[in-house]
Amino acid sequence: MADTKKKAGNPIIKKLLGSNLTWSVVALLVLIVICTVFSDGFLSLRWNDNTGGLAGPLITVLQESARYLMIATGMTLVISTAGIDLSVGSVMAVSGAAAMQLLVSGVNVWAAILLSLLIGLAIGCFNGMLVSVLGLQPFITTLIMMLAGRGLAKVITSGENTDAGSVAGNGPLKWMANGFILGIPANFIIALVIVAIVALICRKTAMGMMIESVGINPEASRMTGIKPRKILFLVYAISGLLAAVAGLFATASVMRVDISKTGQDLEMYAILAVVIGGTSLLGGKFSLAGSALGAVIIAMIRKTIITLGIDSAATPAFFAIVVIVICVMQAPKIHNLGAEIKRKRALKEQAKAVAA
């Protein structure tokens, strides 16, 4: 309240300053600047004739961010309904494991892609059913799936880290992860197109509003004729499907699934991307553009850590600190700090005046 006077000047600047997107862009630029300072060639781009695309540190950031874009988009919708999907990392492992195992056992690459996506969708639907029909708490439901999913991935590959690198005809899948479209990483473009489609569906139909409505007040939503169960089911199903896409991106880049490492910790990255994007963990209003930017920032943070030469083992601790800092900054206590100090001072002065 105290600083409204100072900012009152220009409404556009005020709006920009108040927007999460602005700050995300600023954070992204700051990270790029840091990296450029520490590593001379960070901004360099060159054409690689072998791959038929651009190459350079920024390009690898885009390549890596594709998988985060997918899980962050699904997570945004889930969190908007006041839920959470902790199983995205495990779903990635499952779909990746399925794709690799299918390829190795001689299944056509397109069929393998389709089947592994269907498996992800099925897990998402299972989550959705438990949450919507049985009314279980999202975090416990998806925590169970996080555990069981990892087991499922191991069962699919019989505990092996299946490698499909030498399987003939894996070209399309390889291209999906490592190829280029007009010089830009294919997976990034595919991911952006998927995000755009989801965003378009949300905002051009009433789906976005209904998801938000269920997140804000499920009972009132039901009374308006919305079917909250349908909506809940839908968001978990979408999250499962998108996590499966992310699993394909993650495994196809090396054509190998690591059943314990593929997708590990990525639920945290997804949550982080959503939080950076400005969607409240308590549900309600969501911003897919914000989450997408958040996903790119996460890839950039990881790149920064590597560029600065920090041990990659520190990554989870570092992300944990970022989440904590962001949540602390969003806390009402911090927001009200100014007003609270002012209140205390006023009361003190009043007491003084009474005493005098």
Next chain:
Amino acid sequence: MTDKQPIVVMKGITIEFPGVKALDGVDLRLFPGEVHALMGENGAGKSTMIKALTGVYKINAGTIVVDGKPQQFNGTLDAQNAGIATVYQEVNLCTNLTVGENVMLGHEVRGPLGINWKKTHEAAKQYLAQMGLENIDPRTPLSSISIAMQQLVAIARAMVIDAKVLILDEPTSSLDANEVQDLYKIMRKVRDSGVAILFVSHFLDQIYEICDRMTILRNGRFIKEVMVKDTPRNELIGMMIGKSAEELSQIGAKKARRAVDAGEKPIVSIKQLGKKGTINPVDLDIYGGEVVGFAGLLGSGRTELGRLLYGADKPDAGGSYELKGKTVSISDPYTALKNKIAYSTENRRDEGIIGDLTVRQNMLIALQATRGMLKPIPKKEADEIVAKYMKELNVQPPDPDRPIKNLSGGNQQKVLIGRWLATHPDLLILDEPTRGIDIGAKAEIQQVVLDLAEQGMGVVFISSELEEVVRLSDNIEVLKDRHKIAEIENGDTVSQQTIVDTISNTTISTGKEA
């Protein structure tokens, strides 16, 4: 009596929320051995004032002196330690624990080996006995006793902490007449023991029956402190709304039932529709262009019948539901809306508004839901609908892009009515549309009800205020203990008394309990 010293003196209390001054320099004095009423319309600042005294809100300016000591409350515990106990409208006890545990929570009798449960339960029994609850075993789960009894348990808790001030915030709103009398008995007993009671209620009769002194607030400002016995009702109402009593416009006199043409088909006709444990099977016809009032006490089944008509609860098998002569099965709100039936809930906050969405979205969402998620309402049509109802219902402020949670209760209610009208219902069920909103908005909404019926819509009007039901309805369904007990055609001879008599003179054969 005149030189009695107040136990609580609040002076110049100011509380600010971002953008609003909820209280502006309000004074309040509470005297031991008195029941003090805090009066005001909704939004006057009553609940904010209570929260200042109970330490829930921190004050921005002003002083609170309890028993001679200046206090700065930083939480409910501080207020409780100063001897202030509160019983809220939604009873603030833990339903997962037993009655005795709730009474003694935080004050369990301790021995060398930790809590001594035997002595704790004995103590609880004593406190419960003071409240006239000697028949209740302290080991009974709290969830298994009635709300009225839970309120008494909450008061017993106040006795445990030896409160000097007892705040009762709308304790009667969910009690029936007998339960209210029981509560009064306890209140008088507590008052006579020297405790100061602060009482908040919307019912004027109750204030005049039980209170000694009152403080009137309006728009966050202090208006006056008066003795109840020296203040006629119209003067009180005038102070509360800032107008003289004569200015209060009254909507038409009693009306007679609209004549139903021979051979006219009802919009809705239900036969033996009921739900076990909620409402016994009911027969009911509702015609277009009439207002049907549901009258009865809370828990009589009036809301439950409304919800059943809307499919908010699923009816049991065996009943029939006819819509313009066609048999339908209304099993959820979606189906009801599809069949042109709309229901506006009594619980605006939890089941009505979707707080963070805008007024516009709140108004369109039901219509959108009936059309399906994938067929958005064209922008032009949406703009027209919103503009139309914002204007017709006089929604203030007239800005559809504001989150609905920032509107006052009355305006939220208008937006919700707009939401249902946008679906063009044949039957509109309004459950307590005027509860908790100021008198101006109340009159506007009552007028809307009459206009809608005039235009040929069937309206069900549910209200706890019999006077309102009698004034607006063509036909009154009287409910008692989950049964429909009578159907009264409105006319010159019908008054509130008619309904009260019907309810008190009808006994229900308990052969078939819902």
Next chain:
Amino acid sequence: MTTATRKAAKATKATKGFSFNPQMIPTITAVVIFILMLVMGQALFGTYARLGFFSSLFVDHAYLIILAVAMTLPILTGGIDLSVGAIVAITSVVGVKMTMAGVPAFVAIIVMLLLGVVFGLLAGVLIEEFNMQPFIATLSTMFLARGIASMISTDSLTLPEGNNFDFISQDIKIIDRPKISHDLTINVGVIIAVLVVIFGYILLHKTRTGRTIYAIGGSRSSAELMGLPAKRTNYIIYLVSGTLAALASVVYTANVGSAKNTVGVGWELDAISSVVIGGTLITGGFGYVLGSVIGALVRSIIDPLTSDFGVPAEWTTIVVGAMILIFVVLQRAVTALSGDKK
């Protein structure tokens, strides 16, 4: 909700004396399942009734019993502590590193416990001061603890010979029979676990803090309006669960004699499954420490059973996941039947 309560009120006004709480069903089910598993194991493999089996069940899973008690507290309030497994990792890595550097074991143990306190406190601060949901706050501290553990070392660290941790894992023979598999053996770790269970029982049922824990689980806002110290209690809960996780780490590390940054992965799920199987409502407000102990035993017996049945190890997590799911669904059904909860 209000109508439902009122309804229930009229129905039960007269019932007195006999009170069977349907919410006990999951706990009873857990006891029955445990016995059935033992009977089945005995019938098929003939080793499950031996004292030696019980000895190793308790000795090998003392840490899980401690974690189950630790997890019971936050879950009773409707919260959760996802960081317990990661706290085990960081404390064991730190403890073993210190011992390897020649620090006396008792100093190392104290440092380990203090680390648990710090992480518990951090979770408490995030939840209470900054309004973070417990699962987000402890998910963050989980990553933080795991990340720091990985920064310290990613190698498998072995306790040096002749360290003073040994006393915890030293076997104490209570019943000595000719065959080792018929001996009843415990160690200090088991004694610590028993003490922790007693501590948990006293805390929950004999102190006002314990009553406040249940009250918060019933309704946080009611507890606060009743003037109960909800904030302080929540601090205590996460402090205790963090500290007990560190204690579990001491017991476990002493038992296996080594540490690694990846130890304790998924243990939060084992602890949660113990608590949930033991009948504590995942939404809070109802449950017992002893139930969690039963739950921990059920969880512990799954491993020998699956291996005796020849089920591949990959399946264990799926079995455990399915079990938690079944019990959570059971709780949900029971709560819905008893009717007066949302």
